[in-house]
Structure formats: structure tokens, C-alpha cells
Amino acid sequence: MPQDRRRSASPPRSRRAFLAQLGSGFGSLALAPLLAADPFLDQNGGQRGALAGAAVGGDNLSAAAVQERSGGLHHRARARRVVQLFMSGAASSVDTFDWKPQLVARDGQKFDPGGKVELFQSEPGAVMASPWKFAPRGECGKQVSDLVPCLAQHVDKIAFVHSMVAKSNVHGPATFQQATGFVRPGFPSMGAWVSYGLGRLTDELPMFVVLPDARGFAPNGPANWGAAFLPASHQGTLLRPASPTPIHDLFPPDSARALATPANERATLELLSKLNREHAAARPGDSRLDARIESYELAAKLQLSAPQVLELAGETAATRALYGLDDPLTADFGRNCLVARRLLERGVRFIQLWSGADNGFPRRNWDSHEELARDHASMAASMDRPAAALLTDLAQRGLLDDTIVMWVTEFGRMPCSQGGKGRDHNPFGFTVWLAGGGIRGGTSYGATDEWGYKAVDRPTSNYDLHATVLHLLGIDHARLTFRSDGIDRRLTDVHGEVLRELLA
């Protein structure tokens, strides 16, 4: 059975301990919230229980072997956590990290790269030089533009992939592709896969947390962080640090303050627990009942820990300044980056952090069709300092050693104008980058042509990018599967090569 392939590795110790505690053959029925994360357990209340039980019971890998993999599922992990910085709307590579002197030399001339140029909403205009100057940075001498001066200081930590291609030149499908690996809705987010594959590092916070742009959701909305066919426990938990209710239903509404007194909450949970235990005791053999009892204990922990994460008062003035919390331009994204660091410190596996909302007007994302110089400038200014601060801060706390920071976007922008001062969509070649655990800094992989138009050297897909990150997390992307509608689905579909040149 293909499900067995998913179980080809040893379960983590905590789960083994849990199963031992339950004893007998019913371990596989367990669905404690801690373990709802667990890739080895059946998601349906043990309805495939016998099989799962056999697979788990038959596993005789030693605890030492598990330890040896550093928490990896299939092999030794180089990283344990991921932050995905998602530039929504399509950030231009030729204005940031993909230096093309040709655009300056041919500025204003006809754009003629050979072959038919098929744009999303326009006919190609003239070649358009970047409004920003490029200069060599860091020890590696990487050319980076003045649009992102703070990130430019980190090039020696970063591995750039310049030859990304996307399957669609439409925001919705391409955003899905970057987020879930598929251009269609109905597939689990990368964070959900990681959560499913690796489980929890903490029981006080969700495994996968999403920090949307303060101005709204990106194209596709929460479908970008859904669990789709994976168990719901793996979906991204929406966290809005600036909202009075940062996590949905974390506390009763203000209108029900009477119910929310500490005395009442304590009494409610105690009575609930007592009655539920009596009920469960009369129904032996159904560990879902115990799991539900435990879920209330976990909910109480989350109620304590979530406000602590969001309490930034304890951060030093220097830290607050580092993330740009003192500047209205950077405060929103900066707060999200700082909260991201605090979440990582407390054991959250995967954080999806959005720069840019939907495609409305005036522009509130990277989709600079009208006036690149104006719109990219404001987006970059809000993102650059906080993102760089996150790298600095993670590094100085030693967290960057086992945290991967991914900077991604759904596609790039054309080297020509689209008639005026904007750039149209370019799915044929664009740049993303990785930094952190297991990544070789100061490297550049692949290349676009002289225009920054098409990937010519080692064209790379999101499958390769995802395979590489999973690899660093100790997961073989081809073996992390889940059966849905007759197909063993993977984050990487039937593709994906680990980009070994990026690995330290």
C-alpha cells in the first residue's frame, strides 16, 4: 500500500512514547492534537487503524537513529524551521537581484529578444532600464540594486536562484503554484506539507502560522495556506498581530465578558474535563475521546502562549529599531517579521509571511503595471529593512543555523515597459532566494538571458525549490505523499530535483 511509503521512517520519539502509554493495539486510534500532526497516524479517527498500528508497531528503528536524523523524516535534517517571505504581485528581478547592464545600454530601444513575446495584458514596449543603480555587495561581490539596500548587506548569507520559471502568467494560478506546487486550487500549502511531514516542536503554538499583509490577503486568500486534503490541523493558522483578535476565537468575544472571567474559565474547563472523562471511561477503546479532552488542555496553553508571542514590549529599543517598528513605512511588515522571530524561537515549524495584498487599486502589492519606480519603491521600502532585520536577528541568536528563510514571488516582471512606466508579468525567468540552515551563502544559481527575460541557464521550477527546502528539513520530497482521489499527491507533483549547488 502506498500509505506505507509515507511511513517508511521511524516515528518521532514523542509519538512512540504516546503509543506506548496507550498500550495494546489501539495506539493508532489516537488523535491527540499533538499527534494530529503526525504523518504516520491515520487522519480519520483510526478508521484505517489496524494498518497504521501495524506499520507503527513494526517499526524498530532505534531512538538513536531518530536522534541521528536531527528530526528529519527520511535523512539527517540541516534545518528545522522555515520562513517563507512571499512577495505578492510579482517582484521584479531585474530591479533587485538580477543585474542586467544590457537594459541600461539599450534603454528606450525596441525590445527584441527574438521570437514572439507574449505578455499578460499588453504589447511589449521599449527596453526599460531599472530606475535603481546596481553595485557589488558583500565579500561575494553580488550585484544588488539600491532598491533593497538592507538585504544587499546579507548577500554572503544568500543563495540566489535566477532561473525560476512559472507555469502561469496569471497571479492566482502562479501564486498557487508557488504556495502549493499546483496551479489549481485544492492542494495543500508548502507549510501544511512540512507540518504534516515533521510534526510539532511545541505543543503551545500551531505548527504553521501565517502573517498576512496588514492591508489584506494576497490573491487566492486563505487557500494559499490551506491544508486541502491533509488533515485540517496542518493548515496555516492566521495570526494578525495588529488585530484586537489576533487568532480567531482565541478568547470569547467582548460581548461575553461575563463568561470569560478567569474563575469561570477555570471552572468550565474543570467541569468539562470531569464530565468528558466520565463519558470516555464508559467507552473504552476510543482514543478520540481522550484526544478531545486533551485538545482543551492544549487550547488553554495556546491562550497563554499566543499573547506572550505578541507582547513586544520586552524587546529592546535596538531590536525594535532594527525591524523598523519606529517608522510607519516599515512598522507593519517589521512587526510581522519580529513576531515571526518570536514564533520561531518558540518552536513554530513554518511561517508564511506576506508582503503585498491583492491586486486592487491603488497598488498594495508588487504588481507594478503602471509606475514601477513609484510602486516598487514603496513596496521594497516596507519590506527591505524588516526582512534584513530578520536575517540579522536570527543570525545573532543562532537561529539562522537551523532556520531556512525563503524569499519568493509568483513570477517576475518584464525587462521592457508595457508602453508606459510599468512592467508586465514575466513567468519566463525570475529570481527567488534562500538563506539559513544548510544554505551556501554568496552563491547564484542559474541565469536569465542578457535581458533578464528568459531563464537560459538551468531553468528551475518551484518543484526544485520545494524539493531543496524539504531536503534540508530531512524530507525526501518524493516520499512525502498523501493519497487523495486516487493519486499519491506530493508537494512536488511528479517533478523536483534538489538544487545541490545551493547546499552548504
Place this chain on the structure above:
Amino acid sequence: MSRRASVATVVLQCSVVAFVVPIAGADPSIVDEFDRLVAPLLERRCLSCHSTAARKGGLSLATLGEAQRGGKSGVAAIVAGAPEESALLAAVEARATADGARKARMPKAGEPLAADEVAALRLWIADGASWPEDRRLVDRSAAAEFEQRCDWWSLKPLAPIEPPRVDSLPQFAPAQLARGVEPLRNELDAFVRAQLADARLALAPLADPRTLIRRLTWDLTGLPPTPEEVANFLDESTNQDLIADDAAASAAAARAYERLVDRLLASPRHGERFARHWLDLVHFGETHGYDKDKPRAQAWPYRDWVIESLNNDLPYADFVARQLAADVVAPDEPAAVRALGFLAAGPWDYVGHVELREGTLDKEITRLLDRDDVVTNVMSTFASTTVHCARCHDHKFDAIAQRDYYALQAVFAGVERANRAYDDDPSVARRRAELQAELVALDGAAGHGATSEQLAASRNALGWHGEIAAAADTTQWVQLDLGETRAIDEVVLVPAHEVYGGWLGPGFGFPVRFRVEAADTVDFAVPRLLLDATAADVANPGDTPLVVEARGSALRFVRITATKLWKRTDDFAFALGEVACFTGGAGEQEGASFSVGASVTASSSIEAPPRWAAVNLADGSTSHGAIGSAIAWRERIAERARLEALLVALPPQRLVYAATSRFTPEGTFAPTPTPRSIHVLARGDVSTPIDPHTPVEPGALHCIAAPPPTFELDAAAPESARRAALASWLTDSRHPLAWRSIVNRAWQWHFGRGLVDTANDFGHMGGLPSHPELLDWLAGWFVAHGGSQKALHRLIVTSATYRQSSQGDPAALAADSGNRLLARMARIRLDAEQLRDGLLAMAGRLDLTMGGPSQQHFAFKDDHSPIYDYTKFDVDDAAARRRAIYRFAVRSVPDPWLDSLDCPDASLLTPKRNVTITALQALALLNDPFVIRQCEQLAARLVAERPGDAAAQVERLYELALARPPTAGESRALVEHAAAHGLAAACRVVVNLDEFVFVD
């Protein structure tokens, strides 16, 4: 280098996908080399002709001995260690032929062997041609493999099956009761008990009446039983006064139970409950999904059709056929086209369909994936088949060729998803169809043989459009230069008819006040006023042309000056479709408009060809065909106006978002006049059709013997005939997949798990039936009972298997922890909608109004990407009180409360919901404003119904939520809790109990 490694290395260097072989791992082994590389190649490509049985040319390659003997020629096919002497290599290697071309003699069919395959054979022979002695090869050619894959339980014809013999069926013997053995109620139990007996297990005892009514009511209606219903049922089940002995008591209880089943199946709530299961299955949502997740305001009629059909017990074959082709199979029932909402239920890429430009690869990809969604939905839902796995290649595991997949795409190549108009009243529908046919005939006649593409192009060349103005009283003009001075009798202004964007429809941009003038000079120094409509507002003429008399004026320039512009939303515009000039007396009006080709100048012009351009104003074409001759054109316009007036006078049509071949175009999204050509695509890539000149004919699957997969459609048949043919195939009483699929679903809906636990996949990668004979018997029974779903539900829920307790016997728990054998009833967690509806029902707040537009539980703000904000919804709003089946299901932004309780993503086919238990669920049930509000309402209800008596209030609370009174301890604890924290707090505890959210 070991032998195995040597072969593998060559192969890897050549790097052909079929031959990528992992080298790492175990010790090199000759068997491995043969097994991994040589045997599969021979079996795939050679054995279909050269097996022991087939022996073409006398040669068999089934064993080494046979291969060494060779064929009729007597030359050994394989000579170990000597590739050059081996006839096999000579046959498969490319050699110069008589005509000078280099080609291989073998294999006769299909592509020649790849270079690396030949190299592998050569190396293997050179290495000694090791072949395990007992190894006999078999035919594994594509054809043989196909046959082999067809030999599968779900593809076998349905055959009559006798239930296992049981002494007491369908009666039950008092003697058994005395021994504590649960009697059998119907044939299902015979099958279940037989398999239990094999495992030395038995059914659990009958559940108690309170458990039964709670289980059955939640199951069949999605709502909790009221305390009164519970009390009545208890009375009827256990009224000992009337009953003399145990057997009679048991019989009375059984009758009470059956009455309960009948009552619940007859309740309109039943259709609402089972429609939820169905809508999960078909991924019904009310927004498009993707970016720009626009609402589908007209999706709900499909949902209502499902509810009505289930409540009316529409036979399953009709239920299926209408969802594929209601327009064909139920022509006299026009409202049945709501069923076609099934084909449109899934997500739809708005930007791809509406905004992407025609002729781009992305456009074709959009359409391919869109049809894929439809085909997947159809075949997963009705045939439990993963046909979508064959989009890029033949199915990896099942007998589904890629060609079959594209034949299914071809079935839907003539429809799109859009609002489809329908009439409730059949007589109105007939009249409308007649009038529309006349209109089509009229426009067709006007086309003068123009192709549909030309007509479409003419519709898309909208006309001339002046620049957008901020104020209405802006003056704009447009004029024609006829090139020479002509006698003009009539100037005709044809309004523009917008087919794109936010202001669709006739009369676009037609000025509110204007004048028409003519002149001999371009500067209009001496204008002749033909029409002055500047003094008062003119009503918008819609599609009706305005005829301006010119009375033979001999002039060269015609100018239309707008003095008050047409209002868009917040700004103003002036646009016209065509300006035509006619001349001649009464007898001479045969002539064509002589303004065609006139040069057009204007105060300004938005040049956005093909739709808007100054030249469009005098191109001789209008939204209703070419202008042609004056008389014919005017007659046509008059006839058009007459027919349209008759159409307008009919009762308005309703709309359903459904599959349709006729709809209002938007942007680049327009109906296709004939079904699009479908081709088999190599690797599913639209740029690599395998046979670009031969479209795939619509058809079905070849993996079942009957019904036949070919449709034999006439080439001229309308697209609807394709859908009807597929409907007929899927509803054939012989169909092995369709009938097994639905009875398995019914079983799953009641037991939480199907007899096959992969309800959408009956293929080789799916689960095997736990009770194969029961499944087949049920399928046969269902066909024989006319496909009555209510009869099927009744059969299942009246079985002893369903009625047994969910408390497991320790022996059964140990032997069958997964309860595959059904030695106890499944304990089922309420789903998100049950919880929501149940809370409202207990609080006395449930509004049982049925049908109609969906209830929005969010604040909606339309935008480039619309915003759905659930936090801004007032839980006391009347919209919150309807059953959850009537809520507006947004795809991209799920309702966070329902979402946390495993309500599925509406972009996903969900044959079975996940059941997870998480901390966020606990928070949702403890803290959500909706839950809190229902607790408060419930508390108010308890006070009103049991005033002043805390214990009675708690008792009522338990009866409402759990269908039982509290124990003394429970009562005491909750009375205390209520005293300390309020009755609503006590309600909050109870709705969070395991006992509330699980049904025993």
C-alpha cells in the same frame, strides 16, 4: 565493475526515463540485472508475438531454452556471450534496408527500441545472457497489460448474488432473543454476520431507544431529536402495558423504529442533510476560486435542485442523467436544467477565461484544466474512477488509456460555465424557444453565409467610443466623410452593444442629448440640421437603430454632436456602433449603405481594436449582422424588434450557474459555436498534441465490457448529444462502476466508512471492499428497486447492523480495532454543519425556511479581488438562522468556524470528510461569538420553558443536547455551575461535551 553495474551504467548514461535504475543498495546480482532490465523489455515489447503460445515465426522468447532454439530460420535468438551471433539483436538494431533507410525489423508494432534499450540487451548478452532457470516470461505488452488491469473487482459485471443462508431471515426467532443474540433484520445482516462468524465475532446488542433515535435523527436529518420526539419514541418502543411477552415487545419496538425511519425520511430536513453529502462530493462552491474570487450569485438553484430531488426521491439514474444532460433527458421539465449546475460546481479561473487573450498558450491551458475539473468531477462522482490520472499519460495503475480521458474531455468541449437562463413554466419555455429560433434564423439569414467566426468578429467590433468625460454636459462629436457629395435620404444611427466589462448590453454610450447635421465642407461652415435632440433627454434606444430623415440632401459630411453624454457609473461617455447612410426614392432603397468605408474623424476616439476604433463606425457591420441592403435591413430590424418585444413580454427567466453553450460573453470569454477540437496531448501539454489533425471523438471508458464506450454520434449532432450519450452510458443498468459507487456512498453516509473506504477510487490503488458480496448484492438490489435512494437508506438503517450498539465487545475491539467487520456501530462525530444547525435548533433559533439565494455570513466588499470578512458579521442577523446548507460557500475564504471543524475546501472533491481533533476546534466551540450567542439563547429558552427551577432547566438542557436526562451527579454539578456563572455558562459546558459532539 560488476555485471549489473555495467548494464545499469550504460543505461543511465543514455538516460531514458523508462530505464532509470537505482544502482545503490544491495549486492550486485545477475537476477537483478535480468529482472530489472531485460525481462521487462522483452515482456513489454516482444512477448505479445513471441510467447510460448503465440510463437510468431516459430520463435518464442519465453524461456532461455526457447530463445536459444530460435524460430523457423533456425538461428538462435540469443547466443550467450556473442551479441553478433544473436538474431534478437540483429532484429532490433537499426540496419540499412533496401531503400537505404536505417530501421529495425522488430518490433513490428510501435516505436523501435531506444538506443539505450538495445545497448542494454547487447551488454547483457555479452555478459553471458544470464537467465534464471525457472524464469518464464509472459506477455506484458500494453494490450496484455490492459487486459490484465481490466480483470478487477469493480469492473466485473454485476451478477445476481444470494445472501448467505440464515434460518430466521427476515423474521427473528424468540429463542435467539432469549440467548441474547441479536436478530437479523434484513439481508445486509446476513452478509455482515457471515463474515463476523468467520472471525468468531457477532453483532453487538441492539442500542437502547434513546441512542437509536439520537443516532437516526442526526443521521437522516442532520438535526437533533427534540425531547418530545424522544419521549414519543420511548413510549412507542417500551410501552409495556400493551405487550404480553418479550417477543411482542420487541416487535412493537421494531415497528416504532420503522415508523421513525419513515417519518425522518419523509421530512424535508432529510433532503437538506443528504444534499450536504452530495455537495461535498461535487465540490459545490458559490465563488469562482483562484484570484478574483468573484461570487456566483446564481449557483444556489443547483443546490435547491439537489435538495428537491432527494426529498422527491428522484430515481438515481434520473438524478445522474439530469446533472449531465437535463436539457436533453428532461425537455419537458425546463427547471431541471438547474441540475446542470453540477458540471459548473467546481472552481473556475476568471482571469484565465475572461482576461487572457485569445490565441495564447495560457488560454488553452486554462480551458484544458477547466475541462479536466469537469471530467474529474463526473467520473469521480458517478463512477468512482480516477480517470484524471490519465491526462498526461495512460493511467499508471488502471485500465484507462490517455485517449479515453480525452474522449471524456471531448464530451464537454462544447460547454462553458456561465449563467444559464431557464423557465419554470414549460409552456413559457416552449414559446421562448420558438421565438429564439426565429431570431436565430433571422440573424443567420442576415449573415449572408458569413461564418460564425465572422459573425462573432462583427459582434466584437463594437464601434466608435469617445474619451471618458467627467461631466455629462461635455460636448463631443464624430463625423463621416463620404468622399463625395451624395444625395442622402436617411442617416441611421446604430447603438453600440457592449459585450465586455461592467456595462454589458445594448445602447452603450448612446447620447442623452444630441444633434445630427450634414455639410458640404469638413469644417461644417454651413451645417444643415437633420435632427435636433438637444432640448430634452432622449430615452436610450437599446438595440433599435434611430432613423434620421435627410430627404435627399446632397451632402458629403455627416456629423453627430452629443451635448449630454451617457452615464457609466461615475463618469460619462459617447459611443455609437455604426452610422449608415442610405439613398434613393421608395423604389430605389435596395442599395447598400454607401457610408461603408467612409473616413471617420471625431473630437476624440478611444482606439482599442478590435472592439473600439473609429473605423468600426463605418464598417458596415452591427451587433446583429451586416447592414446589407436598405430594405432588407430595415425589415429585419422591424422583425427583430417585433420578436424581441414578444420575448420581453414573456415572464422573466431565472438563472442558474451551470454548463451551457449559450451565455452573454464577457471579455474573451464567449460561447464556442461548435465543440472545440480535443486532441490527445503528449504529457498533457497543450503545445504537443499527439495527432494534431485528428480530433478525439467523444466517448467513455474501454475498461468495462458493457455498456459500450463508443457513442456513435452523428457528426452534426449538437454538443448536448455528447453529454446525453455519456449520461446514458453512466446510467445503464449494467454499469459495474456506477451502481457499486452509489451504494457504497450510501453505506458510508450511514456508517462513516464505505464498504470500500476509498469512495472515489475503485481502481487498483483504491481499497478493496470489506464485504464484496454485500456490495454487489446492494448494487443489484438498488437497480432492482428503481434506484430509490430513500429505499436504500431505509434498507440500511433498518438493518440490525445499523441498530447495534457502538459499545465494543472487548474481544471484538481486540480482534478488529478498525471495525472493518462491523461488530459494533461506528461512533460518529457531528460534522461542522450538524453542529451549527444543532446549536440553532437547541436554542430554538433555527429558521427552517427552505431554498432561495444563499445566506451570507460575512461582510462582502466587491473589489478587484472581492473581500469576504466573516468577523464583520452579526451573529444575530436573520441570515445566521437558516440551515448551513443555505449558507453562501466562498471558496478562497472559508468560514473560519466551519473550517476549523473540518468543513472541506469547496475547491476539493470530498467523498469523505477528514475528522481531526485540534486545539483550535476546542477554541471554536468554546469562544466563537456564534456559539456563545446560541448558548445565551438556549439559556433564555430553558428559563422560559422551566421557569424558576434550576434542576429542571438542566434536565431540559440534557434532553435537548443529549436526548437523555442528567444523572444526579451531573445535575448537581451543572446546577452549581449555572448558579455560579450563569445558565449560559452551563449550556457552554454541555455543547462542548464529547457526548454532544459524538453520536453513539
